[in-house]
Structure formats: structure tokens, C-alpha cells
Amino acid sequence: MSTPSISRSHTPVPEEQTRHLPRILCLHGGGTTAEIFRLQSRALIKHLPAFRLVFADGPFFCDPGPGVIPVYQDCAPFRRWLRWLPEHxxxxxxxxxxxxxYAIETCKSEDEGDGPWVGLLGFSQGAKLASSLLYDQxxxxxxxxxxxTEYKFAVLLAGRHPLVSLGPYSKSAACVSAGDISEGHVFDGESPHVLRIPTIHVHGLTxxxxxxHRKMMRQYHDAKTxxxxxxxxxxxxxxxxxDLEPIVKEIYRVAREQGVNV
Structure with a gap:
């Protein structure tokens, strides 16, 4: 099956028509919300008509993240998944x-779709969490x-190191604990925690x-996947x-290689 073509005239699939599609759980960055991430991803959503993208809200309130104000000031209260500042x-x-x-499971249980949960899509802090969830699995x-969970892949947009420990088997100096401040974490050795489930890393050169972001990819992800x-x-x-065309192409390729019917 060929990848759906990308064009500026491509319109989103109506919500009711996506209910039986494979689902991707989407995790926003720090200091934003599920709705903001949905708006930020609107072009990407348009060009992934074979998937249902579902956006979750982080459990903790915080100040708006960089670049959120004034464009999204009406989307408050803003949220985070993890601590990165001393005031958190x-x-x-x-x-x-x-x-x-709990925040993730609540989002998934409230979604009206019934397709399998096949992947994760995260931006910034959400990408760090997506990789960590995949490693825990x-x-x-x-x-x-x-x-x-049976996630087959993850798309990591601007995810920075380190991996977050979400259970007893990833507790080490290589990972930051879920309750600790992740910013400033230092680990320069070879990580014993290496994710082998396929990941697509999207990095902005500026x-x-x-x-x-590159350090996250090198230290915690198998180069083969x-x-x-x-x-x-x-x-x-x-x-x-x-910019979207190569991302979309790789999402479809990796998903199909992992047995997802798209």
C-alpha cells in the first residue's frame, strides 16, 4: 500500500470516521496542553489520515512554556508531565x-476510538516521556x-536526554527519577538502558x-532501530x-514494518 500523498489541499478525516483506525497517543511539551499540541500538530494530523491521533493532558499545572504566550494564552491552565524547574x-x-x-490511562479510556494503540508521538518533554514509556514496556x-501496552513505535520531536525511570528496572545513574528535576541531569557514560523498539527522531537544526536531542538518541536508543x-x-x-513529507513517509514505513495495518 502506498503512503497517502501530501498536499496543501489534503483535508483532515472527520472525527467520526477515525474511530476504527490504529491510534497514536500524543504527549505535549512542558507548559502547554493537549489542545495546544493538537493545534501545533494540525498539519501533521492532516497528513496521517490512516491513524487516529489522541492527545493527552499532563497531570501537573505549571506556568506557560517558551513561546506559548501570547498565541495560546486562552488555553490555560498549562500543564507538564515532569519537573524541570526548581519551583515545580x-x-x-x-x-x-x-x-x-493515571493521566494517560484516563485519556485512553475516555477516547471514543476502538482501534489498537500502536504508537506514541511526543514533543519536547512529551518526547522524553514517550521514549521512557516505550522503554518501560x-x-x-x-x-x-x-x-x-503494545506500542510498536514512537515519533520523538525534539526529545532531550535523559530517559526517565518509570519503574524499578530502570533505576540507575543513567536515568532521572520521575519525581526529580530532569534539567541539568548529567550522565556521560554508556547507558545500560537502550530502547530497541523503533523510534523516529525529528530534530530542528536551529x-x-x-x-x-542528539545525545538522547545516541545514549538511549539502539542505532539499528x-x-x-x-x-x-x-x-x-x-x-x-x-518538512512534513519525510516525517510522514517514515511513520508509515515504520508502522507497516511493525505490522500495523495502514
Missing amino acids: APIDNEAAVEEVK QILGERGLPVE DPGLDK VTVLEWDGAHRVPIKTA
Whole structure:
């Protein structure tokens, strides 16, 4: 099956027509919301008509993230998944994991679609979390433990290091604990935690965090299952057709290679 063509006239699939499609869980960046991420991703959504994209809200309130005001000032209250600033209220690791997973499961259970959950799409902090959720799924499966998800791939837009520990099997110096401040975490060795489920890494070449995004990819992802796409942009979701075309192509390719019917 060929990938649907990308054009400026391509219109989104009506909501009611996506209910039986494979679903991708979408995780917003820090200091935004599910609705803001949906708006930021509107061009990408238009060109992924074979999927149902479902956007989740992070569990914790915070100030707006960079670039959110004034464009999205009416979308308050703003949210986050993790702590990255000292003013973010302390929380113990187990409670942080519970809050994050509860927010995700609530979103998934309230979605009216009935297609399988096949992938994750995250931007910035949401990309860090998406990779961490995928690794948690992998390590539980490797140990023969119950796994509640069957994500086949993740699309990581501007995700920076480190990986977040979401369970006992990823607790190490290589990962930041879910309740700790992730910004400023230092680990320069070889990580014992390497994700082998396919990931697509999208990096903006003028993004100030580019080095951290590349470090995330190199340290925590198997080179054999990584696809990297770099575009001439800053810290935002691509919207131009020329920038979207290779991303969409790779999403369809990876999904089909993993047995997703699209």
C-alpha cells in the first residue's frame, strides 16, 4: 500500500470516521496542553489520515512554556508531565509515576476510538516521556512481566536526554527519577538502558537543544532501530509540507514494518 500523498489541499478525516483506525497517543511539551499540541500538530494530523491521533493532558499545572504566550494564552491552565524547574512542587517518585500513568490511562479510556494503540508521538518533554514509556514496556517484556501496552513505535520531536525511570528496572545513574528535576541531569557514560523498539527522531537544526536531542538518541536508543530526520527549524512542531513529507513517509514505513495495518 502506498503512503497517502501530501498536499496543501489534503483535508483532515472527520472525527467520526477515525474511530476504527490504529491510534497514536500524543504527549505535549512542558507548559502547554493537549489542545495546544493538537493545534501545533494540525498539519501533521492532516497528513496521517490512516491513524487516529489522541492527545493527552499532563497531570501537573505549571506556568506557560517558551513561546506559548501570547498565541495560546486562552488555553490555560498549562500543564507538564515532569519537573524541570526548581519551583515545580516536589513529589516522590512513585507518586509521580502514578500521576503520569493515571493521566494517560484516563485519556485512553475516555477516547471514543476502538482501534489498537500502536504508537506514541511526543514533543519536547512529551518526547522524553514517550521514549521512557516505550522503554518501560520493553524492559517489562524482557523480564517476562505483565505488560499493559503494545506500542510498536514512537515519533520523538525534539526529545532531550535523559530517559526517565518509570519503574524499578530502570533505576540507575543513567536515568532521572520521575519525581526529580530532569534539567541539568548529567550522565556521560554508556547507558545500560537502550530502547530497541523503533523510534523516529525529528530534530530542528536551529533548535537550541539540538545537542541534547542528539545525545538522547545516541545514549538511549539502539542505532539499528533509529530513524533520524533533521529539518531546518527551531523548537517547534514542523508545519510546512516540505518538512512534513519525510516525517510522514517514515511513520508509515515504520508502522507497516511493525505490522500495523495502514
